[in-house]
Amino acid sequence: DIQMTQSPSSLSASVGDGVTITCRASHNVNNYLNWYQQKPGKAPKLLIYGASSIQDGVPSRFSGSGSGTDFTLTISSLQPEDFATFYCQQTYSMPFTFGPGTKVDIK
Amino acid sequence: QVQVVQSGAEVKKPGASVKVSCKTSGYTFTSYFIHWVRQAPGQGLEWMGIINPNGGGTTYAQRLQGRITLTRYTSTRTIYMELSSLTSDDTAVYYCATAGTSGSYLDYWGQGTLVTVSS
Numbered sequence: 001d002i003q004m005t006q007s008p009s010s011l012s013a014s015v016g017d018g019v020t021i022t023c024r025a026s027h028n029v030n031n032y033l034n035w036y037q038q039k040p041g042k043a044p045k046l047l048i049y050g051a052s053s054i055q056d057g058v059p060s061r062f063s064g065s066g067s068g069t070d071f072t073l074t075i076s077s078l079q080p081e082d083f084a085t086f087y088c089q090q091t092y093s094m095p096f097t098f099g100p101g102t103k104v105d106i107k
Numbered sequence: 108q109v110q111v112v113q114s115g116a117e118v119k120k121p122g123a124s125v126k127v128s129c130k131t132s133g134y135t136f137t138s139y140f141i142h143w144v145r146q147a148p149g150q151g152l153e154w155m156g157i158i159n160p161n162g163g164g165t166t167y168a169q170r171l172q173g174r175i176t177l178t179r180y181t182s183t184r185t186i187y188m189e190l191s192s193l194t195s196d197d198t199a200v201y202y203c204a205t206a207g208t209s210g211s212y213l214d215y216w217g218q219g220t221l222v223t224v225s226s
Contacts, residue, residue, distance in 0.1 A: 001169075034212045036152075043202055043219055044144075044152065049212035087152055091211040095168040096142070098152040 002027050002090050004099035012107040017078045021102045023071040023088035032092035035064055035073045038101075039084045047086075048073065078104075109133040111203060113217035119224050124191040127220045129203035136184045137161035140206035142213050143177065143188050145199040153199075157206070158186060193224045 003026040013019050023033065031051040036044035046055045048064035051071055061076040075082055083106055088099040114128040129141065143155040156167040158177040165177045176189045186203060201220045204213035 032211055036213075038152075043204075043216035044213070045216070046207075046212055046214050049207065049214075050209075055214065089152075089154075089213075094157070094166050096154045096157075098144075098154060101151045 001095055002029060002093055002097055004088055004090060004097050006086075006088060006099035006102050008102060009100065010103040010105070012105055013078055014107045015078055015080055017107075019075045019078055019104060021073045021086055021088075021104075023066075023073070023099050025069045025071075025090055025092075027093075028068050029090040029092035031067050032090055033064075033066065033071050034089045034091060035062075036087045036089065037082075037084045038087065044087065075104075109205060109215045111205060111215050111217040113201075113203060113220045116221040117223070119193050119222065121194055121224055121226055123193050123224075124189060125193060125197075125222050126187055126189040127201050127203075127222070129186040129188070129217055131184045131186070131205065134205075136181055139208075140210050141177075141179075141186045142204050142206055143175075144202045144204065144213070146202070146219075147196075147199045150199075155188070155201075160186070190222075193222075195224050198222065198224045 005024045007022045033051045035048040038044040052064045063074045085101045085103045087101050110132045112130045117125050137160045142157050158165045160179045174191050178187045204216040207214045
């Protein structure tokens, strides 16, 4: 199985801050890497697919980059509604494993 | 528009089975694979398996092999996830999600179904 790691596991930031979350795969996943946002009590929401393609309706302050084993999710200017937990997922090889998550909360 | 609606919460005893439904609408049912993902209380996301509504082919996570069964009924546009031999470790919210036009991302998610396993 491909193992996914994320860093940091949590971070505190203020509205307007820029934030970068890193995801690393134990094996090459090409660009089969997705990012999801989850708020408490809600289903995950797709933000980025194919490492860098933004899902319809997602604000442009979210962006993704990377290929192979190292990926990043960047939020250019945090908004109040962005505080949540973010997960990466590889869909290169089954099982389609998720990272452990990064919780972003308000400083 | 695409909608994914799951069945309601369940409480089961250890050793029992549970069957969760996932009803879809708003797109051609056989076009998109369906994934199942679960989340234990306070924990992360665990991918469980995938079904191709066009033919019913399935792939399951190895750790659930032998206990999980995904089935589909095209007439009702509904996917079912059955998990047997339940233990307290199976207490979680279970989600189904459509697999996107390329099949490589989970774009439309159900609201989740809480399954509680308790004696």
